Amino acid sequence: MGSLPLPVTLTARLLPVAVLACAGWAYSGPMAEQSASKDSESAPQSSSAPDEPGKAVASKTFAKPPAPCESLPKSTVTSLVPDAKTAGKELSATDESVRRGCSWSALKGYDYRWLDVSFEVKDSDDLAKKVFANGDGEKRTSPLKGLGDEARVTSSLTTKDKQDTRESVVTVRAGNLLLTVTYNGSDFGSKGAPSNDTVIRGARKAAGDAAASLGSVKDSSGKAS
Secondary structure, rough: OOOOOHHHHHHHHHHHHHHHOOOOOOOOOOOOOOOOOOOOOOOOOOOOOOOOOOOOOOOOOOOOOOOOHHOOOOOHHHOOOOOOOOOOOEEEOOOOOOOEEEEEEEEEEEEEEEEEEEEOOOEEEEEEEEEEEHHHHHHOOOEOOOOOOOOEEEEEEEEOOEEEEEEEEEEEEEEEEEEEEEEEEEEEOEEEOOOOHHHHHHHHHHHHHHHHHHHEEEEOOOOOO
C-alpha cells in the first residue's frame, strides 16, 4: 500500500503546530511556518543574593532547558513514529535559554504520526508549580503518577474535512522545568484515528523517557545545568 502525497498530512499537523506557536514556538519545517510569539518572561538567571536582608532566594532546580532531540531513545521514536528520522527536528523558539523543543513526524502507508517534546524553564520552582496548577483551561485532565514532581494527561479527538485526528498531551513538572509531550495521529485510509489508549500510552511512554533523561543534565553538585 503506497503512501499518500505529502500535502495530505497538513491537516494532522496543524493542531500541534498551532499549539506550539501559541506557546512561543515557530515550526520551521517545509509544510508550516508560524510566527513565534514574544516571550513575556526574561531568560532564567542563576540564583543570586536576595535584594533585601533576610529575604530567601527562590529555589530553582534547572538553569536552562536540556537538548530536546536527545531526550528520547531511538527505540522510542521508532516505535511511536514509524519511518521518522530518529534524530528529530529541533523547533525554533523565541528564546532557547527558556524553552526548547524537538519534533518527529512520518507517514507510513496511510498512517500518520506526530510526536514532539518540549522543555520550558521558569524563574523558580514555585512559579512552575503555579503555572502547572493553572491547568489546561477547559480540557479535561487526568493526573499521572511516577513522573517528575507532578504530571497530568489530556486526550482529544478532532475532525476536519471528515478526517479524524486523535491527540494526547502529557505535561510534567520537575522543579522549575515544565516538560510537554504531544502525540497524535491519523489514518488517511479509513479517515479514522488511532485509539484513545494508543495515543495516551504513546505520550506517556515518551514523557517517561524524556523525564528520565533530566538526570543526565545534573552536575556533580546535584543541581541541573
